Amino acid sequence: MRDAIDDSVRDDAAPSAARRSDRKHVLHSWSAHGTFEPIVIAGSEGAYFWDEDGRRWLDFSSQLVNVNVGHQHPKLIAAIRLQAEKLCTVAPYHANEATSEAARLIAELAPGDLNRVFFTNGGAEAVENAIRMARLHTGRHKVLTAYRSYHGATAGALAASGDPRRWPSEPGAPGIARFWGPYPYRSAFHADSAQEECERALAHLADTVMAEGAHAIAAVLLETVVGGNGILVPPDGYLQGVRALCDAHGILMIADEVMTGFGRCGEWFAVDRWNVVPDLITFAKGVNSGYVPLGGVIVSDAVAASFATRAYPGGLTYSGHPLACAAAVACIGIYKEENLIVRARRLGEEVIAPALRAMQARHPSIGDVRGLGAFWAIELVRDRATREPLVPFNASGPADAPMAEFAAACKQRGLWPFVVSNRLHIVPPLIIDEQALRDGLSIVDEALQVADRHCAG
Structure with missing residues (x-):
């Protein structure tokens, strides 16, 4: 921009x-x-x-x-002010009302069995932790991402991004392989229709999985609707096809909803439009409209089970920050009240x-x-x-x-x-x-x- x-x-x-x-x-x-x-x-x-x-x-x-x-929404400002008077900050190894309620509300909105939330300070950290979770859960190291993508400016998220903003920071973190996603207007597959674009894009992704070795791939990471690289709406059937391909090979599907989540696409999460349930969803931005920095990963029950008896090896000083989470609770309330x-x-x-x-x-x-x-x-x-x-x-x-x-x-x-x-x-x-x-x-x-x-x- x-x-x-x-x-x-x-x-x-x-x-x-x-x-x-x-x-x-x-x-x-x-x-x-x-x-x-x-x-x-x-x-x-x-x-x-x-x-x-x-x-x-x-x-x-x-x-x-x-x-x-919108800017300066009075209910959102009031919620932040009220939380500041009660509890401004607390270490993330404690529980508190604002963080717990934000997690409950987000899990209620998420599709399928995505029932737990790991809070971060923003979208890039959410992507970093989603990749880490996928690797730990599967025991595999590779992650497939699209060339037309942007996942954030921290080292791992930038390495996972496809667009030119990654170039000055290369070589980046290892284990990233890229593929071309659907883009009917400038088709990499010489398709003549949205259906043909969908079919050929899925065939290309399947070939990429084969060539990279399905046994080594932890996750396919993609923006549900590509954001900064063009607002590319996937053809109907594409996300379902990605989900099926992942299931066939034991690969996790990570939906980056940092930009598209919380109403931007006319759904709570853009995946809802296609009735697709990823294994992990990353979010930020719209969760509290940026009034206080907040992001996170919504985690499926299966992935969360990997960390039931062994510690998840990641954390942030401000994970689940009370002011940010109180803003999220209020923001979700505004989405509902104002439809x-x-x-x-x-x-x-x-x-x-x-x-x-x-x-x-x-x-x-x-x-x-x-x-x-x-x-x-x-x-x-x-x-x-x-x-x-x-x-x-x-x-x-x-x-x-x-x-x-x-x-x-x-x-x-x-x-x-x-x-x-x-x-x-x-x-x-x-x-x-x-x-x-x-x-x-x-x-x-x-x-x-x-x-x-x-x-x-």
Whole structure:
């Protein structure tokens, strides 16, 4: 995602104390500090946030696809405040009410027999621990992951990721083998239909299992719906096929739901759409909308049994942190009280999908539109016939200029986009007012004229 703000929306006034301190002392993630110019955010509410000069943006990114219940939700703030007055922190070898209740609620929402929760501080640590559990449970060492994937920035999670963010940290942790997942618009299998893509992707995965040695494979790790690498919705039957392949070889299935869980795709967990029960689910982001760092692994009874009489060799100082878990309890309550899971599904079907399809008919720069719930992508191209991307794979600098220009056009109009590679991801808070959502989509429609100028013909 592009974090740097375009010059056209930067303030020329003297820098504030916050900005001066930031530039002098903060090293931001995924950024070169000598060229990065962050905006100082002063406040937020609902689906909006603003800077210290009062400029306001509609948050079509949910920050990093985590602020599902919106900014500054009063019930969530109240729950954190109440927990802080009762018990701020405690070592993870103790039990406490907030952590226990969060685990109970999450297990109730999870499919099948996923009845235990191992808490972490975020999604990357969740993936690290899910891989560790799979290896310990099976006694095998290999893990298969997709090329189009991102699982986090800690060493093991980054090694398991497929996208270019892993390159500077290679060589990474051993034991990772990769495969191509389904992507009908840019099929690696030369498929002509979603069904054919599903069949060929499963055959390719089966061949990968064979070539890597099923006896050595602990788990297949995949994002239920691929997130940062394109919001790729799997064809019907694919996840069921992965589950069957895993079962046939004693391989665990790990569903990375860090981005898709807790309503983002119009289900509590995206796997629910296909009635698939993984062995392990990783979560973070939407579990408490990022108000306090929290992630975790939801563990099946069979995997949990491996650690009934032998200690699980992993832990974190802040595992099951009371403030974070109290926020999760409140957040799950908000999802239920405000019917946000169903609302996300409805907004996707009745508002987002029709609007994006209409834009696709008007704008030659739109090659593909895809998504579920409040989780959508517009893929931009220079030529619809050849499907040449608007910018090259992993573009930066001048090569990335068309997408940077498009992102700046959105920001100038009061919308904060989630732009990655040659795509715009439409990922607003689930609580967004329907009119605000339509207004934001209209801004996208206007800004696409910038992308259209780079199209052939």
